Amino acid sequence: MAEKPGGYLGRVLRVNLGSEKITIEPLDHSILRKFVGGAGLGARYLYEEVPPSVEWSDPDNRLAFFSGPFGGTRYAGSGMISVVSKGPMTHMAGSSQANGFFGTFLKFSGFDGVIIQGAASDWKYLRIHDGTAELRDARDLLGRDTLETENIIRSRLDRQCSVYGIGPAGENLVRYAAIFGDHGHVAAHNGLGAVMGSKKLKAVAAERGHEKIEVADPERYAAAVKEFARKFHKMQHPLFQYGTADLVGLAKKLGWLPVKNYTTSEFPEFEKFTGESIRRNFKTKSTPCWACRKGHTCSIQIEEGPFAGFEGEEPDYEGVAAMGSLIGQTDPATTIYLCNMVDRLGMDINESGYVIAWLMECYEKGYLKKSDLDGVEMTWGNGGAVMEMLKKIAYRDGCGDLLAEGVKRASEKIGGEAADCAVYTLKGASPRTHDHRANWPELIDTCLSNTGTIEVTGGAPKPEELGLEPVKNPADPVEVSGMNAKLNGKGQFLDSLPLCRFCMQDFKSPIEALNIITGWDMDIAEAIDAGRRVVNQFRVFNFRHGLTKEMEAPSVRYGSTPSDGPAEGRAIMPQWNALRRNYYEQMGWDPETGKPLPETLKKLGLPDLIPGLSS
Numbered sequence: 001m002a003e004k005p006g007g008y009l010g011r012v013l014r015v016n017l018g019s020e021k022i023t024i025e026p027l028d029h030s031i032l033r034k035f036v037g038g039a040g041l042g043a044r045y046l047y048e049e050v051p052p053s054v055e056w057s058d059p060d061n062r063l064a065f066f067s068g069p070f071g072g073t074r075y076a077g078s079g080m081i082s083v084v085s086k087g088p089m090t091h092m093a094g095s096s097q098a099n100g101f102f103g104t105f106l107k108f109s110g111f112d113g114v115i116i117q118g119a120a121s122d123w124k125y126l127r128i129h130d131g132t133a134e135l136r137d138a139r140d141l142l143g144r145d146t147l148e149t150e151n152i153i154r155s156r157l158d159r160q161c162s163v164y165g166i167g168p169a170g171e172n173l174v175r176y177a178a179i180f181g182d183h184g185h186v187a188a189h190n191g192l193g194a195v196m197g198s199k200k201l202k203a204v205a206a207e208r209g210h211e212k213i214e215v216a217d218p219e220r221y222a223a224a225v226k227e228f229a230r231k232f233h234k235m236q237h238p239l240f241q242y243g244t245a246d247l248v249g250l251a252k253k254l255g256w257l258p259v260k261n262y263t264t265s266e267f268p269e270f271e272k273f274t275g276e277s278i279r280r281n282f283k284t285k286s287t288p289c290w291a292c293r294k295g296h297t298c299s300i301q302i303e304e305g306p307f308a309g310f311e312g313e314e315p316d317y318e319g320v321a322a323m324g325s326l327i328g329q330t331d332p333a334t335t336i337y338l339c340n341m342v343d344r345l346g347m348d349i350n351e352s353g354y355v356i357a358w359l360m361e362c363y364e365k366g367y368l369k370k371s372d373l374d375g376v377e378m379t380w381g382n383g384g385a386v387m388e389m390l391k392k393i394a395y396r397d398g399c400g401d402l403l404a405e406g407v408k409r410a411s412e413k414i415g416g417e418a419a420d421c422a423v424y425t426l427k428g429a430s431p432r433t434h435d436h437r438a439n440w441p442e443l444i445d446t447c448l449s450n451t452g453t454i455e456v457t458g459g460a461p462k463p464e465e466l467g468l469e470p471v472k473n474p475a476d477p478v479e480v481s482g483m484n485a486k487l488n489g490k491g492q493f494l495d496s497l498p499l500c501r502f503c504m505q506d507f508k509s510p511i512e513a514l515n516i517i518t519g520w521d522m523d524i525a526e527a528i529d530a531g532r533r534v535v536n537q538f539r540v541f542n543f544r545h546g547l548t549k550e551m552e553a554p555s556v557r558y559g560s561t562p563s564d565g566p567a568e569g570r571a572i573m574p575q576w577n578a579l580r581r582n583y584y585e586q587m588g589w590d591p592e593t594g595k596p597l598p599e600t601l602k603k604l605g606l607p608d609l610i611p612g613l614s615s
């Protein structure tokens with residue numbers, strides 16, 4: 001086995017819930033420089049251990065939590081964890097990153113990652129601490145929401161810990177159930193909470209153990225951490241001052257604030273929802289993650305009105321949009337309350353928002369009647385009705401049973417005109433809560449990515465960092481798709497460190513830090529190759545699990561032409577086939593099928609995946 005690089009512990013915890021057997025396995029050092037950690041190692045294990053015959057809810061599906069070489073270091077944002085599995089929304093790869101503390105505490109507990117397989121005979125939670133782990137009875141936690149679950153488990157453990165768990169939605173296998181932890185952080189996409197529920201695993205807790213993380217160059221590390229922190233704390237960005245809800249103003253200006261299920265871009269009340277306005281009108285308190293003093297995440301209190309006395313987490317941009325403009329909600333306090341309700345029930349805020357918005361449009365247009373909705377009046381912005389419906393979904397009660405399948409499956413079942421007004425990609429998941437018809441890079445990314453969400457475009461990638469010229473004509477979707485392909489790899493590399501993207505000063509600084517920690521001499525080109533390796537690893541997994549070219553497209557409404565606002569009249573669909581083909585070509589994939597070409601896989605050091613594409 002190759003020598004262990006700095007930053008890694010070289011140990012993976014494997015938990016079989018069926019047999020209750022817990023083992024510790026060595027991490028193969030020879031694959032670390034290729035896949036790094038986080039999403040990269042998760043992708044590799046997923047491919048090797050989950051064949052196409054395994055469904056998302058089968059005990060043989062894996063749920064992997066991976067930190068990486070940064071976990072346990074003093075770099076800001078290194079508490080991040082990547083969660084990887086075969087997800088129920090797409091029936092393909094799911095990979096979601098959550099900030100907080102788990103990645104670091106997992107390392108302090110002695111492990112680079114945890115792989116969970118099998119299904120428990122009754123509800124359990126997993127406690128990980130100081131080089132070992134145990135399964136504990138969680139039957140008394142059944143029905144508890146995500147925050148209660150976290151708080152109760154915390155109170156039962158002696159040491160400081162990070163707890164990620166599921167709420168009623170995960171227990172009831174709502175397809176878009178998510179995994180929540182560290183007070184408001186979430187692995188949101190592709191129903192990873194439903195996978196956890198299918199295994200009867202209520203939560204995973206990592207204690208702050210005593211393991212020491214050894215870095216390759218301790219002297220340079222101490223100086224580099226200081227310098228990284230100095231530059232990071234000098235970074236001025238409204239996101240740090242006002243949270244990601246600060247994006248509401250920009251989104252409105254550029255036309256990508258989603259309003260009333262994409263029926264308009266007019267939302268005169270948007271100013272009440274900006275991060276600045278929320279922080280001015282509500283009491284907030286900074287709740288930063290491990291080693292980060294930026295504290296753009298906050299807890300929040302509502303002091304007046306019907307929700308006076310409520311305390312919870314400040315919603316991020318996606319929450320504000322999903323439970324605000326997207327569903328026609330004009331009262332910020334109601335939006336804050338609804339966002340917390342979605343989190344505590346344990347569902348992805350994006351899909352929840354699109355389901356509710358779709359119901360409201362169907363109700364307004366008469367495609368669905370009150371009697372179809374168990375008597376709930378789903379008028380635009382009706383907060384009480386939304387609360388009732390969210391509970392129905394989380395408990396699969398009445399009409400909530402169908403809605404728990406997500407907006408694609410629910411709208412297809414209802415059919416007719418109702419089917420055409422649902423926002424989703426044909427792979428099965430809905431996009432992040434943006435009106436991507438005014439943001440083509442993200443629309444293309446969402447439809448062509450492997451994990452059911454954006455992979456290339458998050459965190460404002462900068463072409464110049466990779467020596468590229470910016471897009472000349474943003475109104476040319478084929479050119480835009482080419483830029484997406486050229487930038488692809490950067491996002492998956494960062495998710496493989498894994499490190500919070502908000503902490504990135506540029507693309508060079510995390511690579512330099514990685515080299516100091518590990519002792520490697522990676523450059524930008526090798527980092528991009530590492531990210532592309534992850535992209536292709538997930539892609540081959542997806543083709544083996546049923547991906548076709550036809551699935552890489554938006555639904556009728558998602559790909560429609562805006563009728564007002566800054567993007568009015570801009571149509572992407574006439575060029576969809578051309579842009580998709582261009583993207584495939586530039587990614588080194590077969591332009592007809594989208595499958596990675598053998599030479600692409602060989603170039604990335606993945607020749608072992610070639611046979612997987614023909615089976």
Ligand code: SF4
Binds near residue numbers: 288500
């Ligand atoms: S920037 Fe925000 S999300 Fe990232 S580590 Fe800091 S507080 Fe957490």
